Amino acid sequence: MVKPAEGGGSGESRPRVGVLALQGDFARHAAALEACGAHAVRVTRPEHLEGLEALVLPGGESTTMLRLIEANGLRAPLEAFLAVRPVLGTCAGVILLGRGGAGLPAPPFGVLDADVERNAWGRQIDSFSAPVEAPALGAPVEGVFIRAPRIRAAGAGVDPVARLAESGEVVGIRAGRVVGLCFHPELTDDLRFHRWFLEEVAGLGAPSAAPAQAEVA
């Protein structure tokens, strides 16, 4: 069972937000969360999930991440966490949250009712950056797509939250407190997606300014 978050108990008032740190660009997510005023906690073992308000699944390699999740005993604890707490998955992270994902060594978590196709834009050389429209954020953001997945289909309870400006293709989805993006908001200096996730999706208030010193557990 996931223990209820109780604010840390050590005088720490910032919300504790986890980043799955088994592989991939978790450090950039942690820095973005800290810049938004959250306390970023690197998650590599089940006990690290205790007391977290929300979780980020970073980009990287979904096959490797799934293997390490199994090897580190994180499968069941993550399932329990994802069933009740807000989560943001980016790139490989949305593959882990969705359904499908052919070629994976274990099933993805399926908390987003969406068929997510891995490496669906082509090879590494076909990676690109393009304007993404996200009505919740106002002006478009720059989306960085690196061997990115595509959302091929989504269930009725899944809402689009981001689209490629040029084609209108959906590249970000939300089902309640679960958000999946095909691109990497953590690779730009634009914090709007992280802020929106923390404040609007996770309901963590407005942590606002960055602390003087970045502190990553």
Ligand code: GLN
């Ligand atoms: N191609 C990777 C995968 O299948 C995802 C790439 C990324 O996260 N940038 O997991």
